[in-house]
Amino acid sequence: MKKGEIALNGVLKENPVFVLALGTCPTLAVTTSLSNALGMGIAAAFVLICSNTVISILKKLIPDSIRIPFCIVIIAGFVTAVEMIMQAYVPALYEALGIYIPLIVVNCIILGKAEMFALKNSVFDSFTDGVFSGLGFIIALALMGAVREILGNGSILGYDIGTPAIKIFAEVPGGFLVYGIIAALTGMLNRCYGCRRCTKGE
Amino acid sequence: MFKKYFYPPIALTAVCVIIAFMLSAVNNFTKPVIEAGQSSEEDMARSELLPEADRFEEIEVEGIENLLSAYKAENGAGYVFTVKAKGFAGDIVVLTAISDGKIVGVRMTEHNETSGYGSRAADDNYDYTSQYKGVGKELEGVKIISGSTYTSRAFEKAVKTAFDAYGRVE
Numbered sequence: 001m002k003k004g005e006i007a008l009n010g011v012l013k014e015n016p017v018f019v020l021a022l023g024t025c026p027t028l029a030v031t032t033s034l035s036n037a038l039g040m041g042i043a044a045a046f047v048l049i050c051s052n053t054v055i056s057i058l059k060k061l062i063p064d065s066i067r068i069p070f071c072i073v074i075i076a077g078f079v080t081a082v083e084m085i086m087q088a089y090v091p092a093l094y095e096a097l098g099i100y101i102p103l104i105v106v107n108c109i110i111l112g113k114a115e116m117f118a119l120k121n122s123v124f125d126s127f128t129d130g131v132f133s134g135l136g137f138i139i140a141l142a143l144m145g146a147v148r149e150i151l152g153n154g155s156i157l158g159y160d161i162g163t164p165a166i167k168i169f170a171e172v173p174g175g176f177l178v179y180g181i182i183a184a185l186t187g188m189l190n191r192c193y194g195c196r197r198c199t200k201g202e
Numbered sequence: 203m204f205k206k207y208f209y210p211p212i213a214l215t216a217v218c219v220i221i222a223f224m225l226s227a228v229n230n231f232t233k234p235v236i237e238a239g240q241s242s243e244e245d246m247a248r249s250e251l252l253p254e255a256d257r258f259e260e261i262e263v264e265g266i267e268n269l270l271s272a273y274k275a276e277n278g279a280g281y282v283f284t285v286k287a288k289g290f291a292g293d294i295v296v297l298t299a300i301s302d303g304k305i306v307g308v309r310m311t312e313h314n315e316t317s318g319y320g321s322r323a324a325d326d327n328y329d330y331t332s333q334y335k336g337v338g339k340e341l342e343g344v345k346i347i348s349g350s351t352y353t354s355r356a357f358e359k360a361v362k363t364a365f366d367a368y369g370r371v372e
Contacts, residue, residue: 063205081224084233087239088239089235
């Protein structure tokens with residue numbers, strides 16, 4: 001598979017959050033502020049890259065009948081390590097993300113990528129896919145977090161910018177609104193990309 | 203035969219054992235940092251509420267429901283009680299500093315209340331917690347937050363529980 005294609009797939013064409021609609025639970029729950037969203041994105045991306053690589057290395061040793069529990073054990077190992085490291089060095093972020101850190105284990109992006117990609121592709125491709133899917137996840141969360149923090153709290157990264165705070169955007173319904181609108185825009189962007197290819201006669 | 207029935211459990215056990223060992227290595231590394239961070243954070247909250255206290259000593263108070271911890275200032279400046287109560291959305295945790303039967307300071311440290319409504323009880327810029335200063339166990343003159351009755355009632359209940367505990371130790 002071409003590297004450029006993996007990169008574009010991960011970030012835009014198959015953006016895990018806005019196109020595949022995977023991992024929407026943490027997306028809606030933690031994106032009330034940009035810093036939380038970035039923290040969650042980086043933690044999940046780290047786990048995704050590590051688990052994709054390790055599972056791809058081990059793919060010959062993984063028995064087909066128990067591949068899911070096998071992958072889950074590896075993913076859970078990385079998540080627990082990330083959880084302990086976060087609690088030790090960024091306790092404020094650990095407090096803010098709460099239950100959603102251990103829940104990275106069941107983030108369907110990570111298991112989905114392990115199952116759909118890492119078990120079938122080479123180690124380097126899996127690593128690349130992990131990097132760009134992770135990047136797609138971080139970008140998606142950061143976008144949601146930035147929009148919701150600016151509109152819902154009138155601040156960005158905790159700094160007051162003086163715009164009025166529309167509280168609903170920091171709450172769950174606002175999360176759904178922002179999610180829907182950004183997902184629609186992503187769909188539009190992807191369709192434009194497709195159209196250009198059509199007119200070129202590919 | 204081996205590949206179908208024996209290999210999968212062996213492989214799964216092996217990976218579990220390896221992961222467990224790696225995690226215990228990470229745990230060894232992070233545990234001291236986590237513990238140091240936690241105790242200093244709680245200590246800081248307590249000394250902010252009760253500035254006269256030099257150091258705190260944890261004490262045992264039996265038979266008080268919802269009391270999470272009780273600390274006594276070593277120089278006798280007062281007590282700080284950590285109490286939980288059922289708020290509007292899940293439990294809230296309130297620290298109450300009491301000296302000579304009067305409140306010195308209160309603070310809601312953990313909550314999941316509606317942002318912009320119940321969350322005002324945790325906001326130092328909002329005049330809710332400041333009205334508790336100096337009141338006794340009947341909470342005379344403490345007003346609830348308009349629009350956040352559940353949160354305010356839970357807060358009052360937590361403070362009253364702290365007074366119950368204070369009654370046991372003083």
